[in-house]
Amino acid sequence: MSASTITGRQRLALGAVVSGLFVLAVALLLVDGGREIAVDVAGVFTASYLGSALRLTVPIAFAAMGGIFAEKSGVINIGLEGLLIIGALSAIATNYALGLESTPIDANPWLALLAAVLASAFVAFLFAAVCIEFKADQIIAGLAVWLIALGAAPFVSVIIWGQRNSPRVGMFSSISIPGLSALPGIGAIFSITPPVLLLLLAVPFSWFLLNRTTFGMRLEASGEDPKSLDTAGVDVRKVRYAGVILSGIYCGIGGAGLALNTGTFVGTGDTMIDGRGWIGLTAYLIGNYNPVGAFLASFLFAGLDALQLELQQISTITISSTLVGIVPYVAVLVVLTFVGRTRMPSAAGEHYDSDE
Amino acid sequence: MNGDDSTDGTDGSWRDRGGATLDRLVDASAAERIAISLTALVFAIVVGAVLVFVSGFVADCSSPFIYLPGLGYGCYNPLEVYWTILAGSFGSFSDLGQTLLETTLLLFTGLSVAVAFRAGLFNIGTQGQMVLGGLATAMTVLTVGEFLPANLLGSLVVIPLGVAVGAVVGGIWGMIPGLMKAYADAHEVITTIMLNFVAAGVAYWLVQVHIGDLASDSVQTHSIPAIARLPESIAGSRFSVIALLAALAVAVGIALLYTRTVLGYDLRTSGIQETAAEYGGVDAKRNVVTSMTLSGALGGIAGAVYVMMVQYRWQAGIPSLGFDGIAVSILAGNNPIGVIPAALLFGTLKSGSLAVDISLGVPNELIEVLRGLIILFIAMPEFFRMIGKRYGYGTDPVATDGGESQ
Numbered sequence: 001m002s003a004s005t006i007t008g009r010q011r012l013a014l015g016a017v018v019s020g021l022f023v024l025a026v027a028l029l030l031v032d033g034g035r036e037i038a039v040d041v042a043g044v045f046t047a048s049y050l051g052s053a054l055r056l057t058v059p060i061a062f063a064a065m066g067g068i069f070a071e072k073s074g075v076i077n078i079g080l081e082g083l084l085i086i087g088a089l090s091a092i093a094t095n096y097a098l099g100l101e102s103t104p105i106d107a108n109p110w111l112a113l114l115a116a117v118l119a120s121a122f123v124a125f126l127f128a129a130v131c132i133e134f135k136a137d138q139i140i141a142g143l144a145v146w147l148i149a150l151g152a153a154p155f156v157s158v159i160i161w162g163q164r165n166s167p168r169v170g171m172f173s174s175i176s177i178p179g180l181s182a183l184p185g186i187g188a189i190f191s192i193t194p195p196v197l198l199l200l201l202a203v204p205f206s207w208f209l210l211n212r213t214t215f216g217m218r219l220e221a222s223g224e225d226p227k228s229l230d231t232a233g234v235d236v237r238k239v240r241y242a243g244v245i246l247s248g249i250y251c252g253i254g255g256a257g258l259a260l261n262t263g264t265f266v267g268t269g270d271t272m273i274d275g276r277g278w279i280g281l282t283a284y285l286i287g288n289y290n291p292v293g294a295f296l297a298s299f300l301f302a303g304l305d306a307l308q309l310e311l312q313q314i315s316t317i318t319i320s321s322t323l324v325g326i327v328p329y330v331a332v333l334v335v336l337t338f339v340g341r342t343r344m345p346s347a348a349g350e351h352y353d354s355d356e
Numbered sequence: 357m358n359g360d361d362s363t364d365g366t367d368g369s370w371r372d373r374g375g376a377t378l379d380r381l382v383d384a385s386a387a388e389r390i391a392i393s394l395t396a397l398v399f400a401i402v403v404g405a406v407l408v409f410v411s412g413f414v415a416d417c418s419s420p421f422i423y424l425p426g427l428g429y430g431c432y433n434p435l436e437v438y439w440t441i442l443a444g445s446f447g448s449f450s451d452l453g454q455t456l457l458e459t460t461l462l463l464f465t466g467l468s469v470a471v472a473f474r475a476g477l478f479n480i481g482t483q484g485q486m487v488l489g490g491l492a493t494a495m496t497v498l499t500v501g502e503f504l505p506a507n508l509l510g511s512l513v514v515i516p517l518g519v520a521v522g523a524v525v526g527g528i529w530g531m532i533p534g535l536m537k538a539y540a541d542a543h544e545v546i547t548t549i550m551l552n553f554v555a556a557g558v559a560y561w562l563v564q565v566h567i568g569d570l571a572s573d574s575v576q577t578h579s580i581p582a583i584a585r586l587p588e589s590i591a592g593s594r595f596s597v598i599a600l601l602a603a604l605a606v607a608v609g610i611a612l613l614y615t616r617t618v619l620g621y622d623l624r625t626s627g628i629q630e631t632a633a634e635y636g637g638v639d640a641k642r643n644v645v646t647s648m649t650l651s652g653a654l655g656g657i658a659g660a661v662y663v664m665m666v667q668y669r670w671q672a673g674i675p676s677l678g679f680d681g682i683a684v685s686i687l688a689g690n691n692p693i694g695v696i697p698a699a700l701l702f703g704t705l706k707s708g709s710l711a712v713d714i715s716l717g718v719p720n721e722l723i724e725v726l727r728g729l730i731i732l733f734i735a736m737p738e739f740f741r742m743i744g745k746r747y748g749y750g751t752d753p754v755a756t757d758g759g760e761s762q
Contacts, residue, residue, distance in 0.1 A: 078545060136736035139478060139545065140686065144732035147679060151724025152407075158719035159411045269673075270553075278549050320565055326557035329550045336542040336550075 020334065051192065053299065053306040055261055058195045059084055059273065061298035062254025063280030065206045065291045066247030070124075072210065072289060073243025074223040074236075074347045075131050076138045079145030081277025083120045083248055087255020088272060089153045090119035092265035093160060095169040107170040109194070109260050116256035117249050123149075124248020128241050135351045146277070154267040164267035171263030195257030199295075202250070206291035219243055223345030226352040236352050251277070275329065282332045286339055304328045389689040395740050396733035397687070397701070404726045405434035408718060417717060432718055444711025445704040451711075453593025456600055457666065459703030463603035464658035465681025466688065466695040466702075467610060468651050472544075473690040474614065475623050475647035476630075481533060481548030482655040483678025484555030489526030489656025490663045491559045494577045494670035495567060496521040497663075501581035510583040515664060518584060522660030523653040529555060530652015531645060538641035544648070552678075560672050575672035586665040596665050603661075606654070610692040623647050655681075676724070680706070683727045686734050702727075 063080040070077035077083075094115035099107035127145050130136045154164045161167065172194045192200075210216040221229040222239040230236050258272065259265055266272035279301050280294075287293025308324035412432030413424075420429035421436070445455040465482050472479030497518045504510035533551060536542040560575055562568070569578045586596035614620040625633040626643035633640045658677060663670055684702050688694030709720035733739070 130732065130736050130739075134736040134739040134742070136732075136738070140735035141732060143478075143480070143545075143682070144728050144735060146728075147682070147731060148725060148728030150679075151721050151726075151728055155407075155719050155721035155725055156411070158721060159415050275549065275553050278546060282546055320561045322557050322561040322564065326554045329553040329557075332550050333536070333542075333547060333554070336547060337536055337540045339542075 020331075049306060049310055051196075052309065053303045054196045054199070055193060056302035056305050057295070057299045058199050058257040058261075059254040059276045060280045060283060060302055061199055061295045062202065062250045062257065063277045064283040064287065064294040064298050065202065066250030066254070067281055067284050068206070068210070068289050068291060068294060069219065069243045069250070070247040071243075071284075071348050072219045072223045072345055073240045074226060074345060074350065074352065075128065075240050075244050076142065076344075076349050077124070077127065077244060077247050078139060078142035078281060079124075079127055079149075080247065080251055080280055081273060081275065082146035082149030083124060083251030084255040084258070084273045084277045084280075085146075085149040085153045085271050086123050087116040087120040087252040088259035089156060089255075089265050089267070090252070091116040091256035091259045092166050092169055092263070093156065095260075095263070096160070096166060099169055109170065109172045112260060113195075113253065113256045116259075117252035120252030120255065121245050121248035124244050124251070125241070127248075128244035131244070132237055132240055132351075138349050150271065153265075153271055157265060157267040166265040166267075168263045171260045193257075193261065195253070195260065198253060198257070202253075203291055203295045210291065215242070220345075223348050226347050230352070230354050236354065240352075254280075279328060279332055282336060286335055288343075289345075301328045301331060304331055386689075386691075389691075390694075392737050392740055393687050393689060393694075393698075393734060396730055399733045400726055400729035401438070403729050404722065405438070407725060408432045408434045408437050408722065415717070432716065437712055437716060437718055437722075440712050440716055441705060441708030443708075444715075445708035447711075448592075449590050450592030451707065453590035453595035454707040454710075455700075455703050456590075456597075457593060457595040457703075458706045459699050460595070460600045460603050460665070461658055461662060461677050462680055462684050462699035462702050462706075463600075463607060463695060464654055464661060465677045466684030466699050467603075467607055467681075467692060468654035468658065468678075469681040469685035470688065470690045470692055470695055471610060471654060472647055472651040473685055475626060475644065476628055477534075477537065477644065477647060477651075478545045479530065479533075479548055479648065479651045479655075480545055480682065481530065481551050481555075481678070482651070482658070482681050483674075483676060484548070484552035485526035485529045485652040485655030486659035486662070486678050487552075487559050487674050488529050488555045488659070489522035490659025490674065491563065491577075491670045492525035492656070493518040493522040493660035494580060494663045497580045497584035498578055501584050504583060506581075506583055514581075514584045515586065518664055519657055519660045522656040522663075524656070526656015526659060527649045527653035530655060531649040534645040534648025534652075537648070538644040559670075563670065563672065569669075577670045579669045580663065584664055585668055586661075594666055599661050599665050604696065606657075607692045607696055614692070619646075680727060683730050686731050 063084055066083070067077055067080050091109075091112040095107045095109065095112040097103060098105055098111060105111075123145065127141060130141050131138050157164050157166060174193050175197065210219065218229060218234055218239050219242075221232075221234075222236050222243070226236045229239070254276075255273065258276070264272075280298060283297035283301060284294040286297040287295070305328050308321065308327055311324055312321045409430065409432060412421075412430040413427050415431045417429075417431035420431050421433045422430040424430065445451055465486065468482045468485070469479055497514050500517060501510075501514055504514055529551065533542075533544045533547040536547050537544045563577055564575045567577065569576055586594075586599055589595055589597040612620075614624060622633065622638045623643050623646060625636070626638055626640040626647075630640045633643070655678060658681075659674070662674065662677070680702055684695060684698045687701070688696075688698040705723050705726060709723040712718045712722065713720040
């Protein structure tokens with residue numbers, strides 16, 4: 001299996017995004033006093049901006065890579081958004097429970113992360129069972145996972161905290177590389193949070209798992225040609241369970257990574273996940289089912305998201321934050337228009353019955 | 357994997373997969389569909405009851421209803437919760453009004469989702485279509501209302517105009533993902549969800565910065581004039597029977613469109629059998645756009661009715677009626693007539709959930725959980741067939757009825 005090539009359409013898509021940003025930049029220069037604004041905007045791209053972009057990449061990229069495992073195995077998991085929500089809530093609820101006076105241990109973000117992974121993996125397992133054992137329609141079942149999480153997370157929040165948002169319950173602290181992190185200007189790069197570190201490790205790991213291991217080959221076969229895999233004596237159902245549960249594990253890390261950045265869970269509106277699972281879904285389509293490509297696409301969307309946060313800090317720009325906030329979603333729409341149909345695994349979405 | 361973007365349509369796309377399932381859903385006989393819907397409903401209610409019971413052990417309350425050794429005190433009695441939902445939705449005339457009000461809105465959003473589903477499309481964007489349609493309606497009646505006489509004649513002009521504008525704006529917002537689907541092959545689930553976020557952002561920004569009541573602390577428009585408000589039919593609630601009758605008429609109209617007209621037939625076949633439709637000389641791409649536009653227009657009308665019957669203004673934080681519409685449509689087997697009882701059921705749940713929240717302290721987010729559970733259980737008919745087999749009920753293959761749902 002060679003690494004995937006970028007298709008003409010994907011090149012078009014990236015070109016569209018880049019030219020869109022260019023047009024935006026030119027438009028800025030034409031605005032009265034645009035020159036100073038341009039200087040301000042250029043000043044945004046600092047090491048700390050890179051850091052915040054990477055932190056925002058965590059939920060999107062983990063959801064995207066998780067989605068690849070599920071879909072490669074033949075189960076389209078559009079419940080990624082819901083799994084992220086469950087991960088975020090479980091992490092914060094666990095940390096809150098650990099931090100209570102009555103519990104013997106203190107709040108610990110690593111234990112919270114573990115709980116998030118377990119909860120999200122369990123829900124993914126249920127989703128897999130619904131799709132594999134009971135032959136549910138994967139799209140509708142995936143929607144149901146999202147809608148259940150969208151209702152259950154605020155429900156649980158209200159039960160525990162009496163409101164949809166949690167109090168602050170402790171979060172991950174940054175890991176600094178001694179010496180390097182003290183450098184002026186670029187020091188921020190060498191001070192990262194554990195979720196970002198996990199992400200940077202997960203990208204090559206996922207690529208290796210998919211392209212260089214027996215398990216990866218089986219996943220591929222399970223989505224492309226389950227009949228042959230079955231003939232070769234491998235249980236297709238087990239491979240699909242593994243693929244979907246992996247997507248749950250990844251979403252658990254992604255959701256917990258986002259929530260443990262601030263140490264709170266926000267359950268109002270579309271919850272704090274706010275569509276990042278759906279953006280992750282698009283990211284792996286653009287990345288053409290390759291973890292590295294999915295990571296880069298996620299980083300692009302997260303970069304836009306981080307940009308709008310930075311722009312809000314600049315006093316000379318009086319754009320409404322709400323309006324800038326929709327930029328990532330518009331970018332997804334533009335990209336989808338250009339990418340369109342992707343070459344998905346042939347048997348994805350179909351039930352496979354072994355004739356025994 | 358080489359990413360060759362073949363466009364010959366032979367490789368799998370979500371569309372074909374979804375289409376095949378919708379096929380099965382539509383082909384199942386009406387009796388079986390009703391059985392599946394009712395069973396799914398029962399299962400969702402049972403799972404919801406377990407959730408309520410368990411969460412009662414986490415919540416704090418002054419008078420617990422049960423003590424279990426090892427678990428402690430449980431606060432919530434599931435039976436009491438469901439009884440309160442019923443009592444809270446039909447217990448008095450004003451409760452009944454609230455129930456019918458919710459039902460009316462859910463009829464429109466449910467029909468919106470059903471129209472897309474019947475064409476093999478997942479419109480998750482009813483929410484966004486409703487938000488923008490409702491805002492357009494509010495601005496139209498605010499602008500036009502000033503120039504009209506404050507009497508029945510004025511109402512007869514401004515209310516239909518408000519509905520029409522809501523339908524047009526919602527329709528345009530639904531047409532965008534339709535066009536993206538037909539001509540750029542972008543999957544409508546993702547595009548409609550993205551457009552929901554965009555709609556919410558754009559509407560919020562417009563109202564907050566430009567066209568809203570800038571003097572107010574909350575993000576909202578001015579209150580609409582009295583002539584643009586739908587007349588109240590039941591004291592103590594803003595329910596208007598005119599809106600309900602209109603919704604019922606639309607449901608019947610859509611059912612007739614599908615069963616009695618050539619256009620309806622074409623819309624259905626394009627969704628279910630694209631290739632066959634093309635052979636029959638039907639422009640399937642155009643029909644995708646038509647279905648999504650019609651679906652969006654219904655979402656826009658839901659927004660218009662919400663503004664003119666419920667809120668009397670557009671306000672940030674429109675309730676998630678669009679997502680409720682998905683559950684209503686799926687529960688109804690995507691049949692326009694079936695949407696009527698499904699909407700009534702959800703209207704009951706929604707208006708009763710307020711009573712549950714107020715009198716029992718159970719968060720009304722419970723209804724959102726039930727909504728998701730119902731969708732999940734209906735998505736897995738096989739589960740019920742297995743149960744049916746185990747207890748010796750019919751194991752015959754599903755009878756097809758040619759996609760007709762009479």
